[in-house]
Amino acid sequence: LTKPSDVSPETEEMKQFLDSLKYDSNGLVTAIAQDVDTGAILMQGFASRLAIAYTLQHKKACFFSRSRQQLWCKGESSSNFINVDSVHVDCDKDSLIYLGVPTGPTCHTGAHTCYYKRVDGADGLILGAAKDGRHKAEEALTTLYELEATIAERKREVIKEGAKPSWTRRLLEDPELLCSKIREEAGELCETYEKDEGKERAASECADVLYHAMVLLNVQGVEIADVMEVLRNRFGVSGVEEKAKRTPKSKLIDPSKE
Amino acid sequence: LTKPSDVSPETEEMKQFLDSLKYDSNGLVTAIAQDVDTGAILMQGFASRLAIAYTLQHKKACFFSRSRQQLWCKGESSSNFINVDSVHVDCDKDSLIYLGVPTGPTCHTGAHTCYYKRVDGADGLILGAAKDGRHKAEEALTTLYELEATIAERKREVIKEGAKPSWTRRLLEDPELLCSKIREEAGELCETYEKDEGKERAASECADVLYHAMVLLNVQGVEIADVMEVLRNRFGVSGVEEKAKRTPKSKLIDPSKE
Ligand SMILES: [Zn+2]
Ligand SMILES: [Zn+2]
Ligand SMILES: [Zn+2]
Ligand SMILES: [Zn+2]
Ligand SMILES: [Zn+2]
Ligand SMILES: [Zn+2]
Ligand SMILES: [Zn+2]
Ligand SMILES: [Zn+2]
Ligand SMILES: [Zn+2]
The missing domain is CATH 3.10.20.810 (Phosphoribosyl-AMP cyclohydrolase)
Known part of the structure; x- marks a missing residue:
């Protein structure tokens, strides 16, 4: 103790x-x-x-x-x-x-966060802790992680006979199509600069790239949190003292030029 | 009131x-x-x-x-x-x-969050609220936003005569190079699937794509938060009641096929 x-x-x-x-x-x-x-x-x-x-x-x-x-x-x-x-x-x-x-799940229940219940605003009922892909279904998921959970849900959902699968499901089942979309979206993002298409188009095309990349992460069993960890290890330094040393931020190490 | x-x-x-x-x-x-x-x-x-x-x-x-x-x-x-x-x-x-x-800054000081001060672990000093790019310098920035702040810092930093600029700075000053890198990195991400290179490579190449895309966002004056908003509007629904309706998540609207 x-x-x-x-x-x-x-x-x-x-x-x-x-x-x-x-x-x-x-x-x-x-x-x-x-x-x-x-x-x-x-x-x-x-x-x-x-x-x-x-x-x-x-x-x-x-x-x-x-x-x-x-x-x-x-x-x-x-x-x-x-x-x-x-x-x-x-x-x-x-x-x-x-x-x-x-270094492990934070909650004594084994959940990675203690906030895995959601209140249903309509009737004040507490919605439970059912597991939903990588996250508990009722976790306080921010946009990127909500999207990750949605992609995981698309993978699991049962498609009724004759029903049209969602676009995400199609991409999940056809990684070749998905890869061609990733290359295409990267090109479209670059074109927002090259053709000076404006901020809104840039944000929208970056969202396209991110969404399609995240579908490919799901296909490969990788979490977006793993990607964040890579970025942190590349750009950040850990520990209170090291972080204090960091000011000014210009001292940070750049990613190695490939 | x-x-x-x-x-x-x-x-x-x-x-x-x-x-x-x-x-x-x-x-x-x-x-x-x-x-x-x-x-x-x-x-x-x-x-x-x-x-x-x-x-x-x-x-x-x-x-x-x-x-x-x-x-x-x-x-x-x-x-x-x-x-x-x-x-x-x-x-x-x-x-x-x-x-x-x-709908606006949360803090009465005009800061978007009330947590814009950081304690220096080494000596317990409170580091101030100096503005640092899009965020207050001592905000509790998570990995993606810390990276965004670092890119902004690279743009501002004064490079001494004869000193080698950082890789990020080079990309910021040469958007053509940056765009060719974005296309290259998107291809490398796809190859992690196509050549079955494993999860670590997939996370690493996705980080490359994200980093380079974020440099282009900076060039265009777009915030990563804007990209998140696009994703939320595309995939999510707002409001407590609508969110309650959302279960099961399979009812969510997919992004329009382009
Ligand atoms: Zn707990
Ligand atoms: Zn508590
Ligand atoms: Zn979770
Ligand atoms: Zn697009
Ligand atoms: Zn405040
Ligand atoms: Zn307070
Ligand atoms: Zn901020
Ligand atoms: Zn490369
Ligand atoms: Zn790469």
């Missing part, structure tokens, strides 16, 4: 920062753990002064458990840590984001 | 849902507003029973202001609303995500 003695004494600067936060009557601020690659909100807890210092020192998401009234480093029992890349503070200093990389 | 009378009486199902939440001693749960396109955490507040009912009924993010002890619909004074697409609940039912589309 994580103990107060695991936290090193505060430096003057650390003290100044911790003093500047607006703690509630229990000495806590909100702390939200977010996946740096997917943007998924993994979990939300509360952090005491010690928990924040621990997080900054050990680069692992640490909270204060209100039920057990003690310091709690996420992963201390499950070994599913959240390695924290950077810590961000909101405008009125009562809320933190722990931005980082989870 | 938002009044309790703006909330319709609870249906039986809504009552059941609201009863099921774990409110703290002040009758509040945490509510986190997240941008459905970018995944950016916009703000975090607390929600009372009434605030949650309001959010579900009006599809606008509503909170309970602890300082003013009253219902507070984000945007009621600034007109910068957060249109809520869907509401998600965490595993122990004391925290909500309001996933949606902001």
Whole structure:
């Protein structure tokens, strides 16, 4: 278990920062753990002064458990840590984001995020946690991951006799067609520049490229999160301290010229 | 101002849902507003029973202001609303995500998110809010948006005489080269399938396509968030109720075959 003695004494600067936060009557601020690659909100807890210092020192998401009234480093029992890349503070200093990389599922239920239920707005019913492809069906999926889930759904759906399969399904079943579309869409994206077609066309053609590339990822069993990880490893550096070193961003390593 | 009378009486199902939440001693749960396109955490507040009912009924993010002890619909004074697409609940039912589309900057400072400060892990200093391209420099940027910021930084950076410009800078200054790279990378992505090169190569080549496409977006003054909006409008449906209708996802409209 994580103990107060695991936290090193505060430096003057650390003290100044911790003093500047607006703690509630229990000495806590909100702390939200977010996946740096997917943007998924993994979990939300509360952090005491010690928990924040621990997080900054050990680069692992640490909270204060209100039920057990003690310091709690996420992963201390499950070994599913959240390695924290950077810590961000909101405008009125009562809320933190722990931005980082989870080493396993965050939720004790085995789900990768704790937010896998959705409220049905029409009647307030909680829709359950049925597995839906790579994600739980009712997760808070942002646009790119919603699209990934939709493509996965297209793959699974049963097409009734005589019914026309969706365009995505056709692409999934005909990767040669899909590859010719990817090359075509890349060309169309370039043409928005070459023929000066304007911003809207550029955004639209980039969306085409992204959509078709994601269908090919599904065909190959690759997740868009894997692509993000590649980009992070190429362009980013991990760890709170390294991230601090990063300013100015111009010091970042460029991708190797192929 | 938002009044309790703006909330319709609870249906039986809504009552059941609201009863099921774990409110703290002040009758509040945490509510986190997240941008459905970018995944950016916009703000975090607390929600009372009434605030949650309001959010579900009006599809606008509503909170309970602890300082003013009253219902507070984000945007009621600034007109910068957060249109809520869907509401998600965490595993122990004391925290909500309001996933949606902001109609303007979320923060009263004019920043699009309230989390625009970063704590320097080395010394606990809070790094400021200097503008850095499209984003505040110390925002909690996820991988894709960090890459976008890095590309923007490459465009601005001053290259010393005799110094070699970065690869990104070269592409930015030579869009013809960039376009030939985009076509080449699209081909390489297809080849990972055609030559069965495996998942790692597929993820890596997809990252190449995405990176080069994003450089072209910068050249054209387009944000990756614009591309996400295109994808959402094509594949998604907006609004809590429409989203409820969406299950099963197979009912979603496919992109038009070009
Ligand atoms: Zn705050
Ligand atoms: Zn959980
Ligand atoms: Zn998921
Ligand atoms: Zn196209
Ligand atoms: Zn919770
Ligand atoms: Zn703010
Ligand atoms: Zn931003
Ligand atoms: Zn290449
Ligand atoms: Zn390549």
